[in-house]
Every structure is written in structure tokens, then in C-alpha cells.
Amino acid sequence: MPPMYVNAASHYLPETTIANGYYTKLTGLTDEWIFKRSGIRTRSRAGAEENTNTMSVEAVKAATGRLPYPLGDVDLIVGATYTPYDTIATLAHAVQNHFPFRRARAISVSSACSSFLNALEIVEGYFATNKAHRAVVIASEHNSAYSDDMDKQSGHLWGDGAGAVFLSRERLTDMDLEILDLDTVGLGHIGHGMEAVHLRPNNGGLKMPLGREVFVHAIKYMVSEVERLLTKHGFTGQDIKHLIPHQANSRIISHLAASFGLRNGEMILNIGETGNTGCASTPIALSKNWDRFGRDKLIVLSVFGGGYSGGAMLMKR
Amino acid sequence: MPPMYVNAASHYLPETTIANGYYTKLTGLTDEWIFKRSGIRTRSRAGAEENTNTMSVEAVKAATGRLPYPLGDVDLIVGATYTPYDTIATLAHAVQNHFPFRRARAISVSSACSSFLNALEIVEGYFATNKAHRAVVIASEHNSAYSDDMDKQSGHLWGDGAGAVFLSRERLTDMDLEILDLDTVGLGHIGHGMEAVHLRPNNGGLKMPLGREVFVHAIKYMVSEVERLLTKHGFTGQDIKHLIPHQANSRIISHLAASFGLRNGEMILNIGETGNTGCASTPIALSKNWDRFGRDKLIVLSVFGGGYSGGAMLMKR
Numbered sequence: 001m002p003p004m005y006v007n008a009a010s011h012y013l014p015e016t017t018i019a020n021g022y023y024t025k026l027t028g029l030t031d032e033w034i035f036k037r038s039g040i041r042t043r044s045r046a047g048a049e050e051n052t053n054t055m056s057v058e059a060v061k062a063a064t065g066r067l068p069y070p071l072g073d074v075d076l077i078v079g080a081t082y083t084p085y086d087t088i089a090t091l092a093h094a095v096q097n098h099f100p101f102r103r104a105r106a107i108s109v110s111s112a113c114s115s116f117l118n119a120l121e122i123v124e125g126y127f128a129t130n131k132a133h134r135a136v137v138i139a140s141e142h143n144s145a146y147s148d149d150m151d152k153q154s155g156h157l158w159g160d161g162a163g164a165v166f167l168s169r170e171r172l173t174d175m176d177l178e179i180l181d182l183d184t185v186g187l188g189h190i191g192h193g194m195e196a197v198h199l200r201p202n203n204g205g206l207k208m209p210l211g212r213e214v215f216v217h218a219i220k221y222m223v224s225e226v227e228r229l230l231t232k233h234g235f236t237g238q239d240i241k242h243l244i245p246h247q248a249n250s251r252i253i254s255h256l257a258a259s260f261g262l263r264n265g266e267m268i269l270n271i272g273e274t275g276n277t278g279c280a281s282t283p284i285a286l287s288k289n290w291d292r293f294g295r296d297k298l299i300v301l302s303v304f305g306g307g308y309s310g311g312a313m314l315m316k317r
Numbered sequence: 318m319p320p321m322y323v324n325a326a327s328h329y330l331p332e333t334t335i336a337n338g339y340y341t342k343l344t345g346l347t348d349e350w351i352f353k354r355s356g357i358r359t360r361s362r363a364g365a366e367e368n369t370n371t372m373s374v375e376a377v378k379a380a381t382g383r384l385p386y387p388l389g390d391v392d393l394i395v396g397a398t399y400t401p402y403d404t405i406a407t408l409a410h411a412v413q414n415h416f417p418f419r420r421a422r423a424i425s426v427s428s429a430c431s432s433f434l435n436a437l438e439i440v441e442g443y444f445a446t447n448k449a450h451r452a453v454v455i456a457s458e459h460n461s462a463y464s465d466d467m468d469k470q471s472g473h474l475w476g477d478g479a480g481a482v483f484l485s486r487e488r489l490t491d492m493d494l495e496i497l498d499l500d501t502v503g504l505g506h507i508g509h510g511m512e513a514v515h516l517r518p519n520n521g522g523l524k525m526p527l528g529r530e531v532f533v534h535a536i537k538y539m540v541s542e543v544e545r546l547l548t549k550h551g552f553t554g555q556d557i558k559h560l561i562p563h564q565a566n567s568r569i570i571s572h573l574a575a576s577f578g579l580r581n582g583e584m585i586l587n588i589g590e591t592g593n594t595g596c597a598s599t600p601i602a603l604s605k606n607w608d609r610f611g612r613d614k615l616i617v618l619s620v621f622g623g624g625y626s627g628g629a630m631l632m633k634r
Contacts, residue, residue, distance in 0.1 A: 001446065053511075077503060087399040087516045088429040088523075089505075093624035096505025106503025106626060107435045109426050112405040118424045125442015129318065131500075145519055183448075186394060186423025188413025194370075194406045201401065201518035202462055307410035309423060 002128050003169055004120075006177040006315065008066050009287035011163040012058035013274060014050060017042040023156040026149055034156055039250020043159035043275025046142050050160075051085035053094035056140040059162035060095055062287075068172045069134060072100040076132035078122050079108035080115035080139040080279045082199055082306075083146050083206070091140050105132065112197075112305030113246050115139060115279035117184050117313055120167070124182060127169045135167045141278035146205040154197075154208035157248075159275030163283025177293065177315045181229050184311035191217055197306035214306065218248065219255045221310040222302045226260070229312045230300075237261045241297035242289070246304055247271035247281035256302065279305070293317045319445050320486055321437075323494040323632065325383050326604035328480040329375035330591060331367060334359040340473040343466055351473055356567020360476035360592025363459050367477075368402035370411035373457040376479035377412055379604075385489045386451060389417040393449035395439050396425035397432035397456040397596045399516055399623075400463055400523070408457050422449065429514070429622030430563050432456060432596035434501050434630055437484070441499060444486045452484045458595035463522040471514075471525035474565075476592030480600025494610065494632045498546050501628035508534055514623035531623065535569050538627040539619045540576045546629045547617075554578045558614035559606070563621055564588035564598035573619065596622070610634045 019042050020031035034040055046055065056079065064071065079092035086094075090108035095101065105126070111118045119137045126132035143158030171178065187193060196210035196217075208214060222245060230236060237260030245253050250271055257267050268285050277284060282301050293299055294317065301313040336359050337348035351357055363372065373396065381388065396409035403411075407425035412418065422443070428435045436454045443449035460475030488495065504510065513527035513534075525531060539562060547553060554577030562570050567588055574584050585602050594601060599618050610616055616632040 082404040085517060087427050088623040089511045089515050090427055090624060093505035093510055096503050097511055104503050105501050106505050107426055107428050109424055110404050110407055111424050122439050122442060125439060125446055128445035129442055184422050186413050186421050188410035188423050193410055194414055198406050199404045306405040307407060
């Protein structure tokens with residue numbers, strides 16, 4: 001792939017967190033039951049005045065002063081969300097409205113929880129055509145705007161938050177992460193992708209009636225898409241220093257760790273505190289662990305989304 | 318730009334149309350008043366069982382048998398909508414679910430009424446990185462799912478429908494349209510982009526409180542973005558044989574015609590029958606007029622979207 005570097009990662013998580021006990025009162029699900037099945041103890045919850053757009057602005061703001069170029073150099077803004085505040089004045093437009101990103105292209109995408117990698121792949125294309133040189137990708141989810149706390153199937157799983165990454169076509173600092181490879185796949189044809197997990201703004205919001213099917217496909221494709229990229233580059237699971245998986249469920253993540261023979265400490269986890277923050281989960285995890293990544297250590301990012309979609313990315317500092 | 322060809326265009330419009338008289342009964346707006354300000358006599362209206370995803374499938378179905386390659390060759394699906402039925406199982410996933418587009422990437426984008434050109438620009442990027450060779454872009458809008466017929470400001474403007482185009486990196490038949498150039502711009506920083514026209518699924522749906530501002534910016538940027546591309550390629554308004562503008566308002570379209578000195582018959586119009594079908598309006602117009610475009614005649618496509626965003630494209634058969 002053409003050269004592509006992550007110059008900075010930043011994130012925003014709302015102040016409020018909701019503990020499992022809240023759901024025990026509403027639905028009878030206990031802390032133990034929720035934790036055992038999902039790995040979640042608390043989830044982040046946006047405030048009454050917050051939404052996908054405001055959290056995107058906060059995530060970008062968190063990177064201010066940490067970029068090796070002026071914010072005004074950004075010439076491409078790609079937003080990602082399946083929980084939009086506004087589908088016309090999208091989060092990409094809100095970010096352009098708030099920061100000096102003049103004459104930047106602005107797009108928002110949705111491929112559910114794999115949108116972050118779809119957004120990066122779109123940047124890859126704009127870099128390849130020379131239409132952009134500095135890009136920001138913002139993944140933001142306001143799950144609680146569409147989920148139902150009383151829904152025993154999935155109401156307790158969701159968190160709110162946003163993550164942002166800044167990208168360039170050339171290495172700018174020693175802290176940059178080089179993207180070695182990046183690939184996505186649409187899986188609209190497998191299983192019950194149209195029904196298993198869905199967000200229909202006019203028809204019931206965010207639901208996951210077939211959680212077991214999502215679980216099975218997530219494991220299958222998160223493993224196979226990572227393996228495909230590893231093999232392509234002559235790597236094995238032994239070469240992985242950090243695995244950043246989509247934070248949907250700690251049992252899925254444990255399966256991944258076992259599949260790749262990862263030792264403890266190599267799996268990056270934050271679902272316990274934030275819940276499933278959708279397509280924002282991997283950039284938030286990347287941002288939270290930004291200083292941990294050592295030189296020349298292989299970082300693997302793996303996503304899976306409803307609908308379905310999948311994808312994987314290899315990086316090195 | 319790298320070589321890029323439109324191999325086929327197709328569309329779907331729901332059977333039902335709503336005449337202006339319907340709104341006269343609801344809101345008191347007369348046929349004459351609506352027609353004078355918008356150019357609209359009727360607008361297409363999706364049925365109770367239809368939505369953005371089903372209309373997308375119908376638009377692709379309409380191309381079946383008209384492609385110079387098997388449908389299974391498609392390796393990239395880009396959907397565009399600001400009126401989603403499902404933001405997780407998006408229209409791109411629904412199309413992949415229905416047709417044999419195996420191992421295709423699937424993405425849906427929203428940049429309001431300019432999403433069709435953003436989607437094509439995303440395809441341009443995937444072609445440039447060699448990640449795709451045959452693509453389908455589907456723009457689908459179900460405005461009536463989010464608009465309010467009682468809203469005197471904009472309730473009477475919206476239509477429902479979907480358009481699709483198939484794209485390749487090389488010329489495949491004499492009927493292909495070559496894309497000479499294609500550009501988009503994000504305009505999140507101008508005017509009251511966050512408020513002027515918006516679709517907030519949880520906060521009032523589709524509204525256009527600042528229609529006058531949208532009108533002024535639409536004229537300004539539809540003219541300037543087309544002029545920029547014409548100048549870049551040594552063309553003037555005199556070289557335009559067919560202008561396909563976003564079908565938002567016939568007065569905007571008349572301004573464009575005057576700006577470019579177009580003679581009668583060169584402007585492609587369908588707003589009178591379909592209303593404003595959002596980002597689907599230009600691919601629907603392209604599909605409806607597919608056989609009219611003569612060899613080596615310059616076709617210009619121009620879009621403007623809420624938020625704001627703009628873009629233009631030059632094509633030749």
C-alpha cells in the first residue's frame with residue numbers, strides 16, 4: 001500500500017459512567033451475569049447536551065498541540081458513526097465547522113463497528129490520488145441515543161465516546177505509527193446480517209436480537225482477516241506485540257487471544273470501563289495506549305461490524 | 318485523475334406520486350405557490366413496505382442484463398444516503414445481501430445531497446490503490462420517512478427514489494461515459510451549515526429552517542465548483558452539452574443555466590415530477606437520460622448538499 005502514517009490519536013469519553021447495578025434495578029440482570037457474558041462493569045454515557053457531533057469536536061480538541069503541523073493543514077475529514085446526531089450536518093461537517101479545516105473534503109461513513117477501518121481505507125484512496133495530504137478520521141458513537149436501557153438483550157452493552165486519528169503520507173516524527181497494511185471486507189451476504197444487530201432510527205433504534213450469531217461470526221472473521229494480513233506479510237501470531245480488537249465483548253477478545261497464542265498483557269482492553277463504543281472503540285483504545293507502543297513492535301487492529309463487515313490493520317512505530 | 322468509466326446507470330422510483338393538491342389540503346400551500354418557488358408538480362413517494370435499502374436493491378436490479386460483465390465481478394459497493402433505514406445493516410450491505418457481490422468491500426456514506434460525488438470519489442480512491450476494479454455506487458433516499466407533510470417550510474419538497482451507477486477502470490463499451498474529472502469540497506465552515514437544513518433522527522427529522530440561505534449558497538458553490546473544473550480543463554460554459562444539476566429547486570437550476578449561458582434543452586430536469594430526491598437526484602437524472610448523451614459531448618454534473626458540501630464532475634461518452 002502507499003505510505004501512510006498515524007501522527008496522533010486522541011479521544012473523548014463523557015464524564016458519566018453507568019455501573020451494572022443500574023441495569024439490575026431496571027431489568028434484573030446482575031453485575032455478575034453482565035460481567036461474565038460481556039466483560040463490562042461500567043459504560044460511558046453522554047450527557048444531555050452531548051451528541052455524536054459534540055463528542056467528535058471534543059476528540060479533535062484533545063489532539064490540539066500534539067500535532068507536528070498546524071490544524072489548518074488538514075485537507076480531508078472522514079467521520080464514522082452508526083449513531084448520527086444529524087445525517088446532513090454530519091460529524092465531519094461539525095468538525096469542519098469548529099476547526100480551521102478550510103477547503104477540506106468532508107465525508108461521513110457508516111459500516112457499523114468496522115467503519116473506523118473503512119474510513120482509514122478511504123483516506124488511503126485520497127492519498128493515492130493526491131487529493132489529500134493530511135487527514136483526520138473521527139469515529140464517534142452515541143449509542144445511548146438509540147439504545148433502550150430496558151432491553152435485556154443488549155441495552156446494557158453500549159457506551160458512548162469518540163476517537164480521532166491524524167494521518168499523513170510521509171513520516172513526520174519518531175512517534176508516528178506506520179500503517180503496514182489495511183484491508184476491509186463487506187459481509188452483507190453471510191448469516192442474518194440484515195437482522196442480527198441493527199439500528200433503524202424509525203423502527204426501534206439499536207437492537208441485537210441475534211447476539212449469538214454476531215458472536216460466532218465476529219470470532220470467525222476477526223481471526224481470519226487478521227490471519228490473512230499476517231500471512232501476506234510473513235508474520236505469525238507470535239509476531240504480534242499489541243492486539244487492539246473492537247471492544248464488543250471480552251469473550252470474543254479472549255477467543256482472539258487464544259487463536260493467536262498471545263501472552264498476557266498484549267491484548268488491549270477497555271470494554272470493562274467504557275462498554276461497546278461501536279466504531280469509536282478501536283481509536284479510543286489506540287489513543288489511550290499511544291505511549292505504550294515500542295519501536296518496531298507489531299500492532300494489529302481488528303474490527304467486525306453488524307451488517308456484516310470486517311477488517312484488519314497492521315502498524316509499527 | 319486515473320481512468321474511470323461509468324458502464325451503466327439505473328434507477329428506481331416508487332409508483333406513487335403525490336400532487337401539490339395534497340399539501341393544499343394539509344397546509345394551505347397552493348399548486349401555483351409551490352410550483353413557482355420550487356418547480357415541483359408531483360413528488361415520488363415510497364410505499365409502506367419500502368425503504369432506503371429496498372429501493373437500493375430495486376435500482377441495482379434495474380441494471381441487470383445491461384452490464385458488460387457478470388454482477389459477480391463487482392468488488393466494491395458504495396452506498397449514499399442521509400435518510401437511512403438502518404445505519405448498521407446499511408444499503409450497501411443490503412445490496413451485497415441481495416446480489417452475488419462476494420468479497421466486495423461495502424461502505425455507506427452521507428454528505429447530504431452531495432454524497433453521490435463523494436461516493437464516486439471514494440471509488441476513484443479504491444481504483445487508484447488497486448483494491449477495486451468494478452464498483453457500484455447506489456444513492457438512495459427515503460425522505461418521506463423523516464419529513465413532515467405538515468411542515469410548511471419544506472415538507473412539500475421531498476421525493477423518494479434511488480439511482481445506481483456501475484464503474485470500471487477501463488473503457489468496456491462504446492456506451493461508457495468517461496469521467497474526465499471529479500472533485501468535492503466540504504463546506505462545514507460557511508454560513509449556518511449546522512442549522513440551515515438538517516436531519517436529526519431523534520430531534521425532529523428532516524427540516525429546512527433556513528431555506529433562503531441554502532438557496533444562496535447552492536447557487537454560489539454550484540457555479541464556482543463547475544467553473545473551477547471547466548477552467549482546469551480549458552472549457553467554458555459554451556462547451557457544456559448537458560448539465561445535470563442536483564434537483565433541489567428549479568430556480569437554482571435556472572440560475573445555473575443563466576450563469577453558463579446554456580441554451581434550452583441542455584439542462585436536465587426531473588424535479589417537476591420527482592421532487593427533491595436528495596443525493597439520488599443526479600444518478601436518477603443520469604439514468605433517465607442515459608441514451609441521450611452523444612459522443613464527445615461534455616456532460617457536467619453538479620451537486621450541493623446541506624452541512625454544507627459541494628462538488629462537480631465532467632464526463633464524455
